[in-house]
Amino acid sequence: MTLKLYAHPFSSYCQKVLVALYENATPFELRLLSPENTDVMAEFAERWPIGRFPVLLDGSRMVPEASIIIEHLALHHPGPVQLIPTAGRAALEVRMMDRFFDNYVSTPQQKIVFDSLRDPAARDPQGVADAKAMLEKSYHWLDATIKTRQWAAGDDFSLADCAAAPALFYADWSHPIDAAFANVRAYRSRLLERPSFARAVDEARPYRSFFPLGAPDRD
Numbered sequence: 734m735t736l737k738l739y740a741h742p743f744s745s746y747c748q749k750v751l752v753a754l755y756e757n758a759t760p761f762e763l764r765l766l767s768p769e770n771t772d773v774m775a776e777f778a779e780r781w782p783i784g785r786f787p788v789l790l791d792g793s794r795m796v797p798e799a800s801i802i803i804e805h806l807a808l809h810h811p812g813p814v815q816l817i818p819t820a821g822r823a824a825l826e827v828r829m830m831d832r833f834f835d836n837y838v839s840t841p842q843q844k845i846v847f848d849s850l851r852d853p854a855a856r857d858p859q860g861v862a863d864a865k866a867m868l869e870k871s872y873h874w875l876d877a878t879i880k881t882r883q884w885a886a887g888d889d890f891s892l893a894d895c896a897a898a899p900a901l902f903y904a905d906w907s908h909p910i911d912a913a914f915a916n917v918r919a920y921r922s923r924l925l926e927r928p929s930f931a932r933a934v935d936e937a938r939p940y941r942s943f944f945p946l947g948a949p950d951r952d
Protein backbone atom coordinates (compact mmCIF):
# COMPACT_ATOMS: atom_id res chain seq x y z
CA MET A 734 0.00 0.00 0.00
CA THR A 735 1.37 3.43 -0.99
CA LEU A 736 2.29 5.84 1.75
CA LYS A 737 0.74 9.25 1.23
CA LEU A 738 2.42 12.38 2.51
CA TYR A 739 0.38 15.57 2.82
CA ALA A 740 3.08 18.17 2.50
CA HIS A 741 4.59 21.13 0.71
CA PRO A 742 8.21 21.05 -0.53
CA PHE A 743 9.03 24.52 0.87
CA SER A 744 7.92 23.68 4.42
CA SER A 745 10.72 22.99 6.87
CA TYR A 746 8.88 20.24 8.78
CA CYS A 747 7.92 18.59 5.49
CA GLN A 748 11.56 18.66 4.41
CA LYS A 749 12.45 16.96 7.71
CA VAL A 750 10.27 13.98 6.70
CA LEU A 751 11.31 14.12 3.03
CA VAL A 752 14.96 13.74 4.10
CA ALA A 753 14.03 10.58 6.04
CA LEU A 754 12.08 9.19 3.06
CA TYR A 755 14.91 10.00 0.62
CA GLU A 756 17.58 8.51 2.91
CA ASN A 757 15.91 5.13 2.57
CA ALA A 758 14.42 5.58 -0.92
CA THR A 759 11.03 4.85 0.65
CA PRO A 760 8.29 5.04 -1.99
CA PHE A 761 5.45 7.47 -1.26
CA GLU A 762 2.88 9.63 -2.98
CA LEU A 763 3.10 13.38 -2.37
CA ARG A 764 -0.31 14.92 -1.69
CA LEU A 765 0.67 18.48 -2.47
CA LEU A 766 -0.89 21.01 -0.11
CA SER A 767 -1.45 23.89 -2.45
CA PRO A 768 -4.52 26.16 -2.77
CA GLU A 769 -5.27 24.97 -6.33
CA ASN A 770 -5.47 21.35 -5.08
CA THR A 771 -8.80 21.86 -3.40
CA ASP A 772 -9.49 18.12 -3.03
CA VAL A 773 -6.14 17.52 -1.28
CA MET A 774 -6.66 20.55 0.97
CA ALA A 775 -10.13 19.30 1.92
CA GLU A 776 -8.89 15.75 2.62
CA PHE A 777 -6.11 17.14 4.78
CA ALA A 778 -8.42 19.48 6.73
CA GLU A 779 -10.73 16.59 7.48
CA ARG A 780 -7.95 14.25 8.57
CA TRP A 781 -6.02 16.73 10.72
CA PRO A 782 -8.05 19.75 11.80
CA ILE A 783 -5.00 21.06 13.69
CA GLY A 784 -3.86 22.16 10.23
CA ARG A 785 -0.12 21.77 10.68
CA PHE A 786 1.77 19.66 8.18
CA PRO A 787 3.25 17.20 7.23
CA VAL A 788 0.85 14.33 7.87
CA LEU A 789 1.47 10.76 6.72
CA LEU A 790 -1.28 8.37 5.74
CA ASP A 791 -0.29 4.71 6.00
CA GLY A 792 -3.33 2.70 4.95
CA SER A 793 -6.05 3.93 7.28
CA ARG A 794 -3.54 5.14 9.86
CA MET A 795 -3.04 8.91 10.06
CA VAL A 796 0.31 9.99 11.49
CA PRO A 797 0.91 13.67 12.28
CA GLU A 798 4.09 15.35 13.62
CA ALA A 799 7.36 15.09 11.70
CA SER A 800 9.30 13.25 14.44
CA ILE A 801 6.49 10.74 14.93
CA ILE A 802 6.25 10.17 11.18
CA ILE A 803 9.99 9.36 11.11
CA GLU A 804 9.55 7.06 14.13
CA HIS A 805 6.62 5.41 12.31
CA LEU A 806 8.74 4.90 9.18
CA ALA A 807 11.58 3.39 11.22
CA LEU A 808 9.15 0.97 12.87
CA HIS A 809 6.95 -0.03 9.93
CA HIS A 810 9.00 0.75 6.81
CA PRO A 811 12.66 0.39 7.81
CA GLY A 812 15.41 0.80 5.23
CA PRO A 813 19.21 0.48 5.16
CA VAL A 814 19.75 3.83 6.93
CA GLN A 815 18.76 3.46 10.56
CA LEU A 816 17.66 6.93 11.59
CA ILE A 817 16.85 5.91 15.17
CA PRO A 818 19.38 3.64 16.86
CA THR A 819 18.14 0.47 18.51
CA ALA A 820 20.38 0.95 21.54
CA GLY A 821 18.48 2.89 24.19
CA ARG A 822 21.18 5.38 25.17
CA ALA A 823 22.09 6.26 21.61
CA ALA A 824 18.39 6.65 20.77
CA LEU A 825 17.92 8.99 23.72
CA GLU A 826 20.69 11.29 22.45
CA VAL A 827 19.14 11.29 18.97
CA ARG A 828 15.70 12.15 20.38
CA MET A 829 17.13 14.86 22.62
CA MET A 830 18.90 16.52 19.68
CA ASP A 831 15.71 16.21 17.62
CA ARG A 832 13.81 18.07 20.38
CA PHE A 833 16.60 20.67 20.51
CA PHE A 834 16.27 21.48 16.79
CA ASP A 835 12.46 21.57 16.84
CA ASN A 836 12.02 23.54 20.06
CA TYR A 837 15.01 25.87 20.13
CA VAL A 838 15.83 26.40 16.45
CA SER A 839 12.67 25.77 14.39
CA THR A 840 10.18 27.28 16.85
CA PRO A 841 11.99 30.65 17.21
CA GLN A 842 12.71 30.73 13.47
CA GLN A 843 8.98 30.19 12.73
CA LYS A 844 8.12 32.98 15.20
CA ILE A 845 10.24 35.44 13.19
CA VAL A 846 8.65 34.36 9.89
CA PHE A 847 5.05 34.15 11.16
CA ASP A 848 5.37 37.58 12.79
CA SER A 849 6.44 39.12 9.48
CA LEU A 850 3.21 37.79 7.91
CA ARG A 851 1.02 39.58 10.46
CA ASP A 852 -0.73 42.83 9.92
CA PRO A 853 1.81 45.49 11.02
CA ALA A 854 -0.52 46.60 13.82
CA ALA A 855 -0.61 43.06 15.23
CA ARG A 856 3.15 42.44 15.22
CA ASP A 857 4.97 41.28 18.34
CA PRO A 858 8.43 42.93 18.45
CA GLN A 859 9.19 41.59 21.95
CA GLY A 860 8.32 38.06 20.86
CA VAL A 861 10.59 38.41 17.82
CA ALA A 862 13.43 39.78 19.96
CA ASP A 863 12.98 36.82 22.35
CA ALA A 864 13.03 34.42 19.38
CA LYS A 865 16.30 35.93 18.11
CA ALA A 866 17.80 35.70 21.60
CA MET A 867 16.83 32.02 21.72
CA LEU A 868 18.45 31.40 18.34
CA GLU A 869 21.66 33.04 19.58
CA LYS A 870 21.66 30.73 22.65
CA SER A 871 21.00 27.74 20.40
CA TYR A 872 23.81 28.63 17.98
CA HIS A 873 26.17 29.09 20.92
CA TRP A 874 25.28 25.77 22.56
CA LEU A 875 25.31 23.89 19.26
CA ASP A 876 28.69 25.32 18.28
CA ALA A 877 30.33 23.63 21.28
CA THR A 878 28.25 20.45 20.98
CA ILE A 879 28.83 19.82 17.27
CA LYS A 880 32.55 20.65 17.44
CA THR A 881 33.56 17.00 17.82
CA ARG A 882 30.66 15.45 15.93
CA GLN A 883 30.12 14.73 12.27
CA TRP A 884 26.35 14.54 12.72
CA ALA A 885 23.99 15.85 15.39
CA ALA A 886 24.20 12.87 17.69
CA GLY A 887 27.65 11.54 16.74
CA ASP A 888 29.02 9.51 13.83
CA ASP A 889 25.75 8.43 12.25
CA PHE A 890 23.18 10.47 10.32
CA SER A 891 19.91 10.24 12.26
CA LEU A 892 16.44 11.64 12.96
CA ALA A 893 18.21 14.57 14.64
CA ASP A 894 19.93 15.51 11.37
CA CYS A 895 16.59 15.28 9.53
CA ALA A 896 15.38 17.91 12.02
CA ALA A 897 18.58 19.96 11.93
CA ALA A 898 18.86 20.31 8.15
CA PRO A 899 15.76 22.46 7.42
CA ALA A 900 15.86 24.09 10.87
CA LEU A 901 19.37 25.49 10.37
CA PHE A 902 18.76 26.16 6.68
CA TYR A 903 15.88 28.55 7.39
CA ALA A 904 17.19 29.84 10.73
CA ASP A 905 20.26 31.16 8.91
CA TRP A 906 17.97 32.97 6.46
CA SER A 907 15.86 34.50 9.27
CA HIS A 908 18.63 35.25 11.77
CA PRO A 909 22.08 34.64 10.21
CA ILE A 910 24.49 32.35 12.00
CA ASP A 911 27.45 34.57 12.93
CA ALA A 912 30.90 33.66 11.60
CA ALA A 913 31.96 33.16 15.23
CA PHE A 914 29.86 29.96 15.18
CA ALA A 915 32.13 28.27 12.66
CA ASN A 916 31.22 24.74 13.78
CA VAL A 917 27.51 25.40 13.27
CA ARG A 918 28.16 26.90 9.84
CA ALA A 919 30.33 23.92 8.87
CA TYR A 920 27.63 21.50 10.09
CA ARG A 921 24.98 23.39 8.08
CA SER A 922 27.21 23.02 5.00
CA ARG A 923 27.62 19.28 5.63
CA LEU A 924 23.84 18.97 5.80
CA LEU A 925 23.46 20.85 2.51
CA GLU A 926 25.87 18.39 0.88
CA ARG A 927 23.94 15.36 2.08
CA PRO A 928 22.14 14.06 -1.06
CA SER A 929 18.78 13.57 0.69
CA PHE A 930 18.69 17.18 1.90
CA ALA A 931 20.23 18.57 -1.30
CA ARG A 932 17.32 16.96 -3.16
CA ALA A 933 14.76 18.50 -0.77
CA VAL A 934 16.39 21.93 -1.16
CA ASP A 935 16.38 21.61 -4.96
CA GLU A 936 12.73 20.58 -5.05
CA ALA A 937 11.85 23.63 -2.95
CA ARG A 938 13.81 26.09 -5.13
CA PRO A 939 10.81 27.10 -7.30
CA TYR A 940 9.05 28.36 -4.15
CA ARG A 941 11.78 30.63 -2.80
CA SER A 942 9.79 33.74 -3.61
CA PHE A 943 7.34 32.56 -0.91
CA PHE A 944 9.89 33.30 1.84
CA PRO A 945 8.32 36.35 3.50
CA LEU A 946 11.61 37.90 4.67
CA GLY A 947 13.14 37.55 1.20
CA ALA A 948 15.29 34.53 0.38
CA PRO A 949 19.01 35.31 0.23
CA ASP A 950 20.81 34.68 -3.05
CA ARG A 951 22.74 31.62 -1.86
CA ASP A 952 22.35 27.97 -0.78
Ligand SMILES: N[C@@H](CCC(=O)N[C@@H](CS)C(=O)NCC(=O)O)C(=O)O
Pocket residue numbers: 744745746747784785786787797798799800
Ligand atom coordinates in the same frame (compact mmCIF):
# COMPACT_ATOMS: atom_id res chain seq x y z
N1 LIG B 1 4.98 20.17 15.39
C1 LIG B 1 4.73 20.06 13.95
C2 LIG B 1 5.01 21.40 13.32
C3 LIG B 1 4.61 21.45 11.87
C4 LIG B 1 4.55 22.86 11.32
O1 LIG B 1 4.71 23.85 12.03
N2 LIG B 1 4.33 22.94 10.02
C5 LIG B 1 4.19 24.23 9.36
C6 LIG B 1 4.86 24.17 8.02
S1 LIG B 1 6.62 24.06 8.20
C7 LIG B 1 2.72 24.50 9.15
O2 LIG B 1 1.93 23.61 9.20
N3 LIG B 1 2.38 25.76 8.90
C8 LIG B 1 1.02 26.12 8.56
C9 LIG B 1 0.32 26.86 9.64
O3 LIG B 1 0.93 27.19 10.65
O4 LIG B 1 -0.87 27.11 9.47
C10 LIG B 1 5.61 18.95 13.37
O5 LIG B 1 6.62 18.60 13.98
O6 LIG B 1 5.28 18.39 12.31
